[in-house]
Amino acid sequence: MRFEYAPDESYQDVGGGQVLHSAPGFPGFPARLALELFERARVLAGTGRVGLWDPMCGAGGIVATLALLRRDALTRVLASDVSDRALELAVKNLRLTTPEGLAQRRGQLRAQSAVTGRLESVDRLLEKVRRGPPVPADLARADATDPADVARLDLAGIGVVIADLPYGTQADWSSEAPTPAARTLRTLAGALGAGAVIVLSTVNREDLRGCPPALRSFKHGRRHLRMYRVEEPTAR
């Protein structure tokens, strides 16, 4: 896959463990790839500013990164996950997308030793965040394969979904479904408005078994990426 929208520059400021919180068992997602997928999805959705939802948010890396890098393109972010531990970490990371949260993080990092590069990263992020509009962020516990759970979420304005599917190594599926990715896709598409774009990312190609053919399909490193657009329900 060639990067068309995410420039070849340093993404260190939003890299795991630099300013954002990371923890064992919570795999991160490459920041440049998150940006590229978001921009491609926005083009496909044909929207300007848009709401972004990560229904398997883990530590919240994707939504936090994009709320830091592309505030001007976002109306809101929503992060959900089935794991309470994941949501605890995601809350902390989403707080780092606000000036108050970053200022507090700066204080924490200052109190630690050998953090010069990290303080500079916080300062650059603070500058970005102060320049851009605030991005409202919501978090919720939801099983992305369960239509009843997903129906309880406020999905107003969500036009782009990026889902980094569980790997089965660090973060496993929490689902009884024999083809959980296909079930997730059906559940998300059923809950979203026509025109919304869903991006699935997985390192296990087998996991995509049962998913319909995608509108766009590409590979980056070990990751298989699929893009779908939610269509108008067909009249019977």
Ligand SMILES: C[S@@+](CC[C@H](N)C(=O)[O-])C[C@H]1O[C@@H](n2cnc3c(N)ncnc32)[C@H](O)[C@@H]1O
């Ligand atoms: C690969 S991780 C996502 C990492 C995330 N993209 C990040 O940048 O931090 C996959 C996540 O899916 C969650 N998960 C597993 N089964 C789920 C389900 N049925 N519904 C929602 N989330 C689920 C796991 O708890 C895990 O946090």
